[in-house]
Amino acid sequence: MGKINKDLEKATGKISRRTLLGGVIAAAVLPVQSLFADETQTETPGFTDVVDDPTKIVGPGPSPLGKRSLFEQPVRKPSDISSRTPLQDMHSTITPADLHFERHHAGIPTIDPSKHELLIHGLVDQPMKFTLADIKRFPSVTRTCFIECAGNFRTGKTEMTPQDILGLTSQSEWTGVMLSTIFREVGVNNKAKWFLAEGSDAAVMTRTIPIAKAWDDAMIVYAQNGEAMRPEQGYPMRLLLPGFEGNMNIKWLRRIELSEEPYMTREETSKYTYPVKDKIRMFSFELDARSIITFPAYPQKVNKGWMEIRGIAWSGRGKVEKVEVSTDAGKTWQLANLQEPVLSKAHTYFRHLWEWNGNATEILSRVTDETGYLQPTLAQLVAARGVNLGGYHMNPIMAWQIGIDGTVLFKPETINNR
Amino acid sequence: MNKKTVLILACPILLLLMSLKTGFIPLQGKMSLTDSLKRPAKFGFGRPATGQEIAVWDIDVRPDGKGLPLGQGDVKKGKLLYALKCAACHGVDGTERPGVKLPGAALVGDTSANSRPKTIGNYWPYATTLFDYVRRAMPYNLPGSLSNDEVYSITAYLLSANKIIKDDIVLDAKNLYKVVMPAKKLFIMDDRKGGPEIK
Numbered sequence: 001m002g003k004i005n006k007d008l009e010k011a012t013g014k015i016s017r018r019t020l021l022g023g024v025i026a027a028a029v030l031p032v033q034s035l036f037a038d039e040t041q042t043e044t045p046g047f048t049d050v051v052d053d054p055t056k057i058v059g060p061g062p063s064p065l066g067k068r069s070l071f072e073q074p075v076r077k078p079s080d081i082s083s084r085t086p087l088q089d090m091h092s093t094i095t096p097a098d099l100h101f102e103r104h105h106a107g108i109p110t111i112d113p114s115k116h117e118l119l120i121h122g123l124v125d126q127p128m129k130f131t132l133a134d135i136k137r138f139p140s141v142t143r144t145c146f147i148e149c150a151g152n153f154r155t156g157k158t159e160m161t162p163q164d165i166l167g168l169t170s171q172s173e174w175t176g177v178m179l180s181t182i183f184r185e186v187g188v189n190n191k192a193k194w195f196l197a198e199g200s201d202a203a204v205m206t207r208t209i210p211i212a213k214a215w216d217d218a219m220i221v222y223a224q225n226g227e228a229m230r231p232e233q234g235y236p237m238r239l240l241l242p243g244f245e246g247n248m249n250i251k252w253l254r255r256i257e258l259s260e261e262p263y264m265t266r267e268e269t270s271k272y273t274y275p276v277k278d279k280i281r282m283f284s285f286e287l288d289a290r291s292i293i294t295f296p297a298y299p300q301k302v303n304k305g306w307m308e309i310r311g312i313a314w315s316g317r318g319k320v321e322k323v324e325v326s327t328d329a330g331k332t333w334q335l336a337n338l339q340e341p342v343l344s345k346a347h348t349y350f351r352h353l354w355e356w357n358g359n360a361t362e363i364l365s366r367v368t369d370e371t372g373y374l375q376p377t378l379a380q381l382v383a384a385r386g387v388n389l390g391g392y393h394m395n396p397i398m399a400w401q402i403g404i405d406g407t408v409l410f411k412p413e414t415i416n417n418r
Numbered sequence: 419m420n421k422k423t424v425l426i427l428a429c430p431i432l433l434l435l436m437s438l439k440t441g442f443i444p445l446q447g448k449m450s451l452t453d454s455l456k457r458p459a460k461f462g463f464g465r466p467a468t469g470q471e472i473a474v475w476d477i478d479v480r481p482d483g484k485g486l487p488l489g490q491g492d493v494k495k496g497k498l499l500y501a502l503k504c505a506a507c508h509g510v511d512g513t514e515r516p517g518v519k520l521p522g523a524a525l526v527g528d529t530s531a532n533s534r535p536k537t538i539g540n541y542w543p544y545a546t547t548l549f550d551y552v553r554r555a556m557p558y559n560l561p562g563s564l565s566n567d568e569v570y571s572i573t574a575y576l577l578s579a580n581k582i583i584k585d586d587i588v589l590d591a592k593n594l595y596k597v598v599m600p601a602k603k604l605f606i607m608d609d610r611k612g613g614p615e616i617k
Contacts, residue, residue: 105555106555106558106561119467119471119472119475120467121467121472121476126466127466127467127472128464128465128466128467129464129465129466129467129471130463130464131464134463134464137461137463138461138463139457184459184460185460185461185463185464196478198475198478202555202561202562203554203555203561204477204554204555204561204562206478206550206554254475255475255476257476257478259480261480261481261482263478263479263480263481263550264480264481264543264544264546264547265478265547265550265551266547266550266551266555269542269543269544269547269605270536270538270541270542270547273605276606276617278531278604279604279605279606280541280601280604280605280606281605281606281607281608281609282543282605282606282607282608283607283608284608284610285608286610286612288610288612317612318612369612371612371613372612372613372614373612373613373614374614376616380616381616383616384616384617385617
């Protein structure tokens, strides 16, 4: 044993009984742990205890499941149909699994993984069924990317947080199998141009996806940030289509059918479509590039002097090429620093140092992706699509208004007041 | 120097010598190359699905009518079923009424492209979608509980209420997919493709 306790002894000048126990157990995992279990529990201060001087009281010992600090309580913001990620509480781009946004159409099913099967049929050489255990046996791949709802944009008032405005986007490190691996296993008939993906929830949600996506980067994933995926994210398995509308990343995946033509499901006709001039645009799979400043943002207050403007930018078409920040209401733009590594179809953290002189102003961000697409203004979207925009694929540049008192308010730009 | 230290020092020297002689290939790169060469045409995981298993789950309906089941329904039966199983959420006649907030979407309107709200009459491009969706997901409190005849009838009622079919038509697998929806002509495929143009 020795070293840890000797160090402690040196540091504290004595060994309390609890220190001894903690040191011994942590270092050696001795079977005597059970002998002291009851006593250890009663002596261990709870996580909620706050002490004046933490250097004078030994804290709680190891536990089977970690918790957030008592002083940090980021939460999702739920409505009847979705819950939104607290973007303003994130310091980097991975969303903790319990804060990943949710959107489901008939609640979250409880699925016994030992009973769940994935059926693949239609234009294949051999229709097959795979259990979760089967899927896990295939060569696995891990990929970090965002999932964003195609309807992710709220506006309309100044008292809105990043969570209120754009909380239907989150990022995870997903692990699973490439869909192409599974398609090779069943053998794909070359007449197949599309595949239907179906969920095992009470909405039995379906979307049709072009088969090119299967050969490109589509995956069937079962793990999120290193552990089994959360039920609200599709446990035990979901489709992952990097860069495509969140709705297409079918959760609780139970069936894939390969076909010559699309199925025109409810979600791809009466939903997830939007007016463009006098027509209705459908099959808008890729999410175009967008960005948001997450600090400073409502309801924070800022002080005169130096601050770091922070935010995230992403594109469903590839990598973020650059992010520009304006601190003078869009008159001039400066390049922001991008946090490496910049990943394809992934939230990319940006930072820009700024010395605020105390005058009222507006701060904005705009992203350019690797295809050369520059995030548009609302006016540009209106010019391209008409005034009757609908609620999908809205990715305008957004502004925060900073008042002379340091208040930060969202600028709810509308078609009429631009 | 004890034995361990000698070994620790010797290993890098040996590796260095090997690399000088043979042209050093990083171990990891070599392994993954070998791995992909050995990848089999089939892994043999999973099992063949039976026709019976496929039939139980394969409930989708395509715009060309593929997947429409046996059975039939009419407007009169559909109207009754609607009152029993749909009206609680979608309203007595499926229309939007000012000042009334319903749990379900409005389903019935006129067939003009500019009308709001979006309904089956002015926004749904395929009649087959209506059948498919009602069968798989409705009614909300008892999804998947309707018989095929009932789904045909409710589909017939909703199409008739939206003035798309006459109210004496009996719908089945032979005619439902032929119903032309007023909104179909409005739909266009996505033409965005990245790059500088805003679309």
